[in-house]
Amino acid sequence: MPRYTFYQADVFTDQAFGGNPLAVFPDADGLDTAQMQRIAREMNLSETTFVFPPGDPQADFKVRIFTPASELPFAGHPVVGTxxxxAHLGRxxxxxxxxxxxxxxGVGVRASALHVEDGRVTRVVMDHQRPQFGATASAEQVERLAHALNLSPAAITDTGWPVRVVSTGVWQLFVPxxxxxxxxELGINRIDTGALGAIFAELDPETHCHDSVMVLTRETVQADADVHTRMFAPALGVGEDPATGSATGGLGAYLVEHGIVPATPPTTHLMAEQGLEIHRPSRLGIEVDxxxxxxxxxRVSGQVVPLLEGVLEW
Incomplete structure (x- = not known):
């Protein structure tokens, strides 16, 4: 009978039941792709990770990342949390x-800096890829996008900022x-997912922006936050994500590239808040060179809180 130990933690938070929950299977040898997908569907979290010995000699571990619906080549809170x-398990x-x-x-070997105090990790800072900037939505596409999100077009166009596809490892759509x-006002039950998917396909025919959209505003709840975000990826089995490290990298690049926040070379430091509307408050640090x-x-950084451990057998 297969038997695998797993651990669950909340990522991008300093308190239990905040941030984005993650399941980690640290000894995944023996599991095939179909089994990992079934396990991720059973865990029913936005992502579950499976750890293997590395195939690349430059890496310390190999990690595969699954949503309930599909495998991802890269994602932020799974990398930070894993x-x-x-480290917590002594590996x-x-x-x-x-x-x-x-x-x-899935995007190659990526480094992270684990900040250590008194023998424990206090913060993980993960490297992203060099930003790539993709298509900018036309006025007609912005209008259709607004209706798909159940917003007035002016809610987007009044910002004066572009709706654009950006990647720092995963292509995603950013909507100010x-x-x-x-x-x-947004909510997964108010989104026209079919219309949204059609816009993804137009702006990014190859990956469909990985079927995810991050909505952002500079008006925040927390006084020390620089940007407030919400992330929706219904086609991946994730209605609303409480903390999205991959998209937050693209967010930082987007904000600096378009002058929405002033650059402070060599590195601009920002703080994003996310997950407040779904009662999973999250804080994600951003560094943009x-x-x-x-x-x-x-780079994107955050804290992690361990929550539970268990054994899966079948």
């Missing part, structure tokens, strides 16, 4: 003040809105 959990030899660990992911109230027209690197 690093933290492996990583920690050196203060910073220990660098490299994971082999003029106010916190506009963002708070470069200036508009030359955004070189993005």
């Amino acid at each position: 690093h933290w959990m492996l 990583i030899a920690l050196t203060e003040p910073v220990t660098t660990v490299r994971l082999e992911l 809105v003029r106010s916190l109230a506009d963002a708070q 470069g200036t508009p027209g030359n955004v070189e690197m993005v």
Whole structure:
């Protein structure tokens, strides 16, 4: 009878029952792709990770990431949470003040910096890919997008900022809105997912923006936050995501590239808040190297809280 131990933690938060929950299977040898997909569907979290010995000699571990519906090549809270959990389980030899660990992911080998105090990881800072900027939505597409999100077109166009596809590892669509109230009106049950998917296909025919959209506003709930976000990915089996590390990297690149926040070279430091509307408050640190027209690197950071452990057998 197959028997696998798993651990669950809340990522991008310093309190239990906040942030984005993640299941980690640290010893996944023997599981095939179909089994991992079934397990992720059973866990029913936005993502579940499976850890294997690395195939690439430059990596310390190989990690595969699954939503309830599909495998992802890269995602933020699974990378942050898996690093933290492996350190928590003693699988990583920690050196203060910073220990660098490299994971082999679907997008290649990516490094993260584990900040260590008194023998424990206090924060994980993950590298993203150099930003790539994709298609910008036309006026007609913005109008259709607004209706798909159940917003007035002015809620988007009044910002003066573009609706654009961006990637720092995963292509995603970024939609600015003029106010916190506009963002708070959103809800997965009010979204026309078919219309949204058609717009994804038009703007990004190859990956459909990985079927995900991040809505953002500079008006925030928390005084020390720089941006408020909501993330929807219904085609991936994730109605609303409480904390999205992959998209937050693209968000940082988007904000600096379009001058929505002033760049402070060499590194612009930002804080994003997410998940408040679904009672999973999350905080995601963003570091952006470069200036508009030359955004070189993005990093996303956060804290992790362990929550439970268990055994899956069948």
